[in-house]
Amino acid sequence: MTARFKQKAVVLSIVLLALLLPFIIQNDYFFHIMTLSFIWMIGVYGLNLIAGYTGYLSLAHAGFFAIGAYSLGILTVKFEIHYWLAFFLACAITCIIGLVIGLVALQTKEHFFAIYTLCVGYIIYLVIDKWESLTGGVRGLIGIPVPPDLGPISFRSPVSQYYFNLFFLLAAIFMMYRIVHSLTGRTLIAIRNSEELAQTIGISTMKNKLVSFVLSTFFAALSGILYASFIRFIGPDISYITMTFDFLIFLLVGGIGTLSGPIVGTLLIVWISQQLQFLQDYRMLIFGPLLTLLIIFYPKGIVGGIFSWKMKMQEKKKRLSMSAKSATQRAEEG
Amino acid sequence: MEIFAQQIFNGLTVGSVYSLVALGLTLVYGILHIPNFAHGALYMMGGYITLTMMTKFGLYYWIAIMISMVIVGLMGVLMERFIFYPLRDAPPIQDKIAAIGILLFLEAFAQFVWGADYQTMPTPYGQVVSVMGLTFTMQRLLIIISTVVVMILLFLFLKKTFIGSAIIAMSQNREGAHLVGINTNKMAMLTFMISGALAAIAASLSSPINLVFPGMGHLVILKAFVIIIIGGMGSIPGAIIGGYILGFAESLGATYISNDYKDIFAFILLVLILTFKPTGLFAKGGHS
Numbered sequence: 001m002t003a004r005f006k007q008k009a010v011v012l013s014i015v016l017l018a019l020l021l022p023f024i025i026q027n028d029y030f031f032h033i034m035t036l037s038f039i040w041m042i043g044v045y046g047l048n049l050i051a052g053y054t055g056y057l058s059l060a061h062a063g064f065f066a067i068g069a070y071s072l073g074i075l076t077v078k079f080e081i082h083y084w085l086a087f088f089l090a091c092a093i094t095c096i097i098g099l100v101i102g103l104v105a106l107q108t109k110e111h112f113f114a115i116y117t118l119c120v121g122y123i124i125y126l127v128i129d130k131w132e133s134l135t136g137g138v139r140g141l142i143g144i145p146v147p148p149d150l151g152p153i154s155f156r157s158p159v160s161q162y163y164f165n166l167f168f169l170l171a172a173i174f175m176m177y178r179i180v181h182s183l184t185g186r187t188l189i190a191i192r193n194s195e196e197l198a199q200t201i202g203i204s205t206m207k208n209k210l211v212s213f214v215l216s217t218f219f220a221a222l223s224g225i226l227y228a229s230f231i232r233f234i235g236p237d238i239s240y241i242t243m244t245f246d247f248l249i250f251l252l253v254g255g256i257g258t259l260s261g262p263i264v265g266t267l268l269i270v271w272i273s274q275q276l277q278f279l280q281d282y283r284m285l286i287f288g289p290l291l292t293l294l295i296i297f298y299p300k301g302i303v304g305g306i307f308s309w310k311m312k313m314q315e316k317k318k319r320l321s322m323s324a325k326s327a328t329q330r331a332e333e334g
Numbered sequence: 335m336e337i338f339a340q341q342i343f344n345g346l347t348v349g350s351v352y353s354l355v356a357l358g359l360t361l362v363y364g365i366l367h368i369p370n371f372a373h374g375a376l377y378m379m380g381g382y383i384t385l386t387m388m389t390k391f392g393l394y395y396w397i398a399i400m401i402s403m404v405i406v407g408l409m410g411v412l413m414e415r416f417i418f419y420p421l422r423d424a425p426p427i428q429d430k431i432a433a434i435g436i437l438l439f440l441e442a443f444a445q446f447v448w449g450a451d452y453q454t455m456p457t458p459y460g461q462v463v464s465v466m467g468l469t470f471t472m473q474r475l476l477i478i479i480s481t482v483v484v485m486i487l488l489f490l491f492l493k494k495t496f497i498g499s500a501i502i503a504m505s506q507n508r509e510g511a512h513l514v515g516i517n518t519n520k521m522a523m524l525t526f527m528i529s530g531a532l533a534a535i536a537a538s539l540s541s542p543i544n545l546v547f548p549g550m551g552h553l554v555i556l557k558a559f560v561i562i563i564i565g566g567m568g569s570i571p572g573a574i575i576g577g578y579i580l581g582f583a584e585s586l587g588a589t590y591i592s593n594d595y596k597d598i599f600a601f602i603l604l605v606l607i608l609t610f611k612p613t614g615l616f617a618k619g620g621h622s
Binding site: 051055057104105107108109110111112114115116118119120122123126127130241245248252282283284285287288289290291292293295296299 | 368428432437440443594597600601602
């Protein structure tokens, strides 16, 4: 009970800190980076659901991110549809494409799934890059609108953008929390641990995997849509495989299959990248080996590492108190 | 008709390169059951090392290729020792991610050392030959011939030598091979060595017609994956046949359908195949 209370207090204080941050720090550049991190985090949560909780490494994640971003961009710029309608439509389009691809992709397993989604991601990239009349090709789409004013609130200043994206991030985290702690979440973890076993106890694995996959594309779409209306320019490179690898690094550093992993990993890597700006294209010289070492020594990332360290400590304490107890018992008996 | 024959020839060239890359990939998959996502980076390194040996040290083309094969082969061995060996009992998602880490590192490394520019590799075989109305450069002819030679050598090695049979035995049943006294660790290292060398020779052969740049491995590795799925993961003849099928499909598709989308054919082919046969065509039985 106390542990649960403590956890709640920690979560609440972090949310409060995020809400109050604009009053403590007043720096537009800082808000730009933070807002971008929030947007990435939503996408990373999507990848976490399919790769971390369900055990299917989807390498088409950047593709869905881009489909979301481009759907919003094309609908608002070319067809001049109202922003919120386009927002909703973009989510729906991505989910439908995700559903169709998922129906086929999830027939495959393990390596085949990874390779299949890798190829799907590449097809999405090629289509965006070559279909110039629709997507603008390599030149990209310019002038994507920011969200329209909601009554007195305008979303033009960096601080309001910060709150706008923070709102969606919190909603996404809450949704993830509910999913993971629901029966569906448990089912997904069962599938990850052993698909055959899950099947033998009567779980419809295909249905659940599909739910997980479509939800993950939904998160990717949401992240892409927010990205498009935050940066206001999108090019085909956002669908490229390197983008998926970025998501993967954020997820793995933080902790794959954990709820707080995406937050920790994204914040950490984004800020380290900012510090290492002089490296620019060479940052992978550090992050590449980091990814490999992490997966060998800490496959559950920072959050997972902390968890297992805590568990060890608890066990040690238990053992100590046990031995102390038995010592006193022996002393009493003796 | 002439265009058709020319495209068949082009398909043969492209297919040869794909087959070599796919062979390396399928050998590793046969032994360790991991899709080596870093194989494309090895291919890229092979191209760069040959280029450096030729331009910086002024070595002859073939000697440069030999050195490149050895170096990239050793890189493969290091990868096996330090990454895939420690992860041999880990969940399958982990070795894929570890390989991706290596891929990212090698690409950044190449960009750091050689820059992001596209570079051309000089070749002593630049002359143009024309036979029966077909014109082609010697380099293209060379690719086809060298590939066939390499394939024959590999075949003889695997079928006629003791070590080769040990590798085949290991790909059939790892524990069984271990039980009859095959040193599985050594064989795994050797397989990675061969796989790296194949990637290096493929890159060195194709670079004079394609250009050398840090991202040159991306498309090739993706297509190699397509090939080994078409040909059956771990199957050696499958990789060769699949490579040529893809080569022909691409060069004919580029001429008769659309040049812009020629890279997409391979992936559509794969998506179609996996849609109807989720474990790939010609999947080997007995593996899980």
